[in-house]
């Protein structure tokens with residue numbers, strides 16, 4: 001809750017609001033959420049309409065520029081993003097300098113920050129031309145980077161981007177294609193991933209986005225700010241939840257535990273275990289994204305599913321059923337969030353578990369960029385600098401080592 005405390009030794013009052021439950025950090029025109037009823041809109045457009053009718057690239061344009069593009073503008077935008085997908089050849093050695101077992105989020109964070117060293121003429125956030133170029137380079141190169149990390153982890157040759165392919169199709173081709181072999185991917189899989197990326201594209205002032213804004217408020221360049229966002233997203237209470245859900249389902253399946261038993265453990269807070277993929281700071285009703293993901297999970301698993309995937313989907317649905325009828329979850333307004341069902345889809349598509357959170361990062365990228373640009377262009381912008389309420393020792397004096405008790 002919101003507490004007000006007087007700072008010791010200074011004049012004036014500061015509000016103490018742990019976790020920023022009630023404190024707005026900014027005004028914004030990008031994303032609207034009403035957590036009580038479960039509404040999410042990007043630039044005024046309901047998420048379900050965008051998920052049904054738009055594409056991830058168009059949504060990226062919308063978030064960043066504020067309006068849907070006309071046909072010619074959209075073609076130009078897509079062409080620019082397609083042209084810049086190649087990574088500098090030196091980046092190959094960058095990837096091999098990490099242990100191949102290293103977590104992809106750590107490599108991704110370093111890689112994005114490292115882009116600043118290759119594109120030094122795109123670092124000034126107050127120059128509209130440089131800002132535009134940094135935007136395009138990030139949108140173009142991050143998918144290539146994510147697929148390189150995935151390939152390197154299992155020792156497959158890296159695949160160059162192909163500008164003739166669409167954004168999501170090319171990402172899948174770089175990740176799952178083979179040199180000199182034709183690439184047959186079910187168009188419904190491309191469409192499903194495209195939709196999942198749309199659902200992740202922005203979510204106003206969440207932990208990673210607030211991080212991007214705070215870092216950028218010092219006029220740090222877009223790569224440094226987005227890389228910091230990747231760090232924030234890696235935590236299991238944020239983007240890392242999609243990976244944690246799969247590990248939880250694995251555990252239930254392998255330990256032969258019933259969903260009732262697992263839910264009991266959660267309610268008793270045994271070993272701090274939580275029902276991963278459940279609960280949200282803002283949504284106090286069903287996350288509108290989770291409903292769309294759940295429907296997609298059924299479709300994708302019906303097409304690509306394995307016996308293992310099907311069993312995990314059953315466990316997930318049982319968990320949801322048990323939780324939604326349990327006083328503990330009902331009284332705390334805990335519903336499935338966007339990440340409860342995504343992992344099952346990613347797994348059916350062939351992504352290893354450690355790639356789930358990088359996929360979230362790929363989706364959130366346009367949101368981070370749009371929010372960074374809104375922050376940097378705001379005439380009222382000041383460096384972010386929260387206050388604190390000091391609770392440590394009052395003044396005391398240094399005691400020589402031999403005199404200490």
Ligand code: ACO
Nearest residue numbers: 236237238239241266274275276277278279280281332337
């Ligand atoms: N399982 C069990 N209990 C939970 C869960 C959960 N998933 N989430 C919240 N609770 C309980 C808490 O224990 C607390 O109960 P208490 O009052 O008895 O102590 C109460 O609900 C309130 O929880 P807070 O932690 O105060 O809620 P907060 O808004 O700070 O946290 C968060 C939100 C981090 C999402 C939380 O619900 C959580 O940890 N969920 C699991 C991780 C997860 O799925 N994260 C993804 C979030 S969505 C995203 O990043 C896309």
